[in-house]
Amino acid sequence: MMHRHVDRYINLHRALGKRFTKHEKSLREFAAFAADRSDLHVTAALILEWAGSAATPNSAKDRYDQARAFAMFLHAEDVQHEVPVAGLFGRSRRRRPAPHILSQDQINGILAEALQVPGLSPISPHTYHTLFGLLASTGLRISEALSLRCDDLTEDGLMIRKGKFGKSRQVPLHSSTRAALERYLERRRIVRDAGHDLFVLGHGHAPTATRAHVVFVRIVRKLGYRSPTGPGPRLHDLRHTFAVRSLETCGNDPKSVLRHMRALSTYLGHVDINNTYWYLEATPVLLQIIATQAEETWIGGAA
Numbered sequence: 029m030m031h032r033h034v035d036r037y038i039n040l041h042r043a044l045g046k047r048f049t050k051h052e053k054s055l056r057e058f059a060a061f062a063a064d065r066s067d068l069h070v071t072a073a074l075i076l077e078w079a080g081s082a083a084t085p086n087s088a089k090d091r092y093d094q095a096r097a098f099a100m101f102l103h104a105e106d107v108q109h110e111v112p113v114a115g116l117f118g119r120s121r122r123r124r125p126a127p128h129i130l131s132q133d134q135i136n137g138i139l140a141e142a143l144q145v146p147g148l149s150p151i152s153p154h155t156y157h158t159l160f161g162l163l164a165s166t167g168l169r170i171s172e173a174l175s176l177r178c179d180d181l182t183e184d185g186l187m188i189r190k191g192k193f194g195k196s197r198q199v200p201l202h203s204s205t206r207a208a209l210e211r212y213l214e215r216r217r218i219v220r221d222a223g224h225d226l227f228v229l230g231h232g233h234a235p236t237a238t239r240a241h242v243v244f245v246r247i248v249r250k251l252g253y254r255s256p257t258g259p260g261p262r263l264h265d266l267r268h269t270f271a272v273r274s275l276e277t278c279g280n281d282p283k284s285v286l287r288h289m290r291a292l293s294t295y296l297g298h299v300d301i302n303n304t305y306w307y308l309e310a311t312p313v314l315l316q317i318i319a320t321q322a323e324e325t326w327i328g329g330a331a
Contacts (some may be wrong), residue, residue, distance in 0.1 A: 029057040030248065037101050040063070052096050064097040072098040074114035077319050079117060089117040127263040134253060135164050135269070141247045148244050149230025156235075156243055158212040159227050160266065165205045167270035167296050174234045181209055197297055225269055271296060300321035 034055045041048045061078045062070070074293040082088035087277050089186060092112075102109035126137040130138075142157040162173055180187040185200040201209075209226075216228060235243075245254065253276040256261025 030062045030070075031056070033102055034059045034098070034299045037098055047118060051094055054091060055098055058091070058095050058098070063124060066140075069106070070095070070102055072110045075099065078117070085117070092117040093154060094130070104114075112174055127272070128265045129272050130164075130165055130253075130269045133208075134251075134261075135266070137251050137253075138244075138247055139164075139188060142243075145243055147230065149219065151216060154212060154215050154227055155227050155229060156240070158208060159240065161208055161262075161296075162205065163266040165202060166265045168199070169267060169297070170237050172297070174225075174227060174237060174240065177212065177224045178226050179224070180226065181206075181213075224288065267296070 034238055037055065038048055038052050041051070058253055062074060065074070067074055070159065075092060079092035082091050083135045086240075096112055097112065099111045124162055139157055139161050142160055143153045143185065145153045145156050147153060152275075159173060162168060163170065164305060166186070168188070180189065182198075185198050187196070189196045203320075213226075216222060217232065219228055219232055222228050222232040225232075227234045229235050241263050245265050248254040248261045249256060271292060
C-alpha cells in the first residue's frame with residue numbers, strides 16, 4: 029500500500045517537471061520501512077523512528093523533512109495519515125542568500141566594464157558584455173544563457189531548451205535586446221571554427237559558468253560594488269534585479285501584482301510560484317504597500 033502511495037507522489041512531482049531522483053530513493057526506503065512494520069498509514073512515530081535510524085544528523089533531518097512532506101500529501105486525502113511538527117530535527121543551516129538589487133547605473137557600469145575584459149580573442153569582451161546584458165534584460169539563469177545556440181534566437185524570442193528540471197520555454201525579447209544580440213552575432217563572425225553556441229570565446233565555444241562568475245566578480249570588485257574579500261553582488265543578482273524591478277512596475281495595485289507574479293513565474297521558468305513570491309522580500313516598495321494596506325484593513329476592522 030505504502031509503495032503505491034509513493035508511486036503516486038513521485039509521479040505527481042515528475043509531472044510538474046522535477047527530477048525527484050534523490051527523494052525517490054529516500055521515499056522508497058521509507059515505504060519499505062513501513063511495509064516491514066505492516067503500517068498502512070504514516071504516523072509521527074513511524075517517521076521519527078525512520079529518521080532516527082539515519083547514520084548522521086544531516087541525513088536524519090533530510091529523512092524527516094522528506095517523509096513529512098509525503099505525509100502532508102497523504103493527509104490531504106486521508107486524515108488518518110499524521111503530519112509531525114516541522115523542524116523537529118532542526119532547520120536547514122543553509123539560508124538563501126539575500127539578493128543584491130542593482131541600480132540601472134550599476135548595471136550600465138558593469139556592461140561598460142565588460143567591454144574592457146582582456147581575452148585571447150577580440151570577441152571575449154563583446155561576449156561578456158552581451159551575456160551580462162542579456163541576463164539583466166531577461167532574468168535568464170546563467171546556465172540557460174550559456175546553453176543557447178545560434179538558432180535559438182527566433183522571430184518569437186529566445187527558445188530556452190535547457191531550463192531547470194529540463195523544462196523548455198519561449199522567452200519574448202524587447203526590441204533593444206534583440207538588436208544587441210543581432211549586433212553580437214555579426215561580431216561573432218570573426219571567430220574561426222565557431223560551434224553552434226550563441227556565446228563563444230576565441231576557442232569557438234561558450235565560456236563555462238564558473239568563468240562567467242569569475243569575470244563578473246572581478247568587474248564588480250573593480251567598480252567598488254563588492255569588497256575584495258566580503259560579500260556583494262553575484263552574477264545571479266542580475267536575475268534577481270530583473271525580477272524585482274519588473275514587480276515594482278506594477279504600482280500599488282495588488283491585483284496587478286498578482287497577475288504579474290503569475291506571468292513572471294512562467295517567464296523566469298519557475299516550477300513553483302512560491303519561488304517567485306520570494307522576490308517580494310526584496311521589493312521594499314511592494315512590501316510597504318502590503319504593510320500599509322494590511323494596517324488600514326486592521327484599523328478599519330477594529331473601528
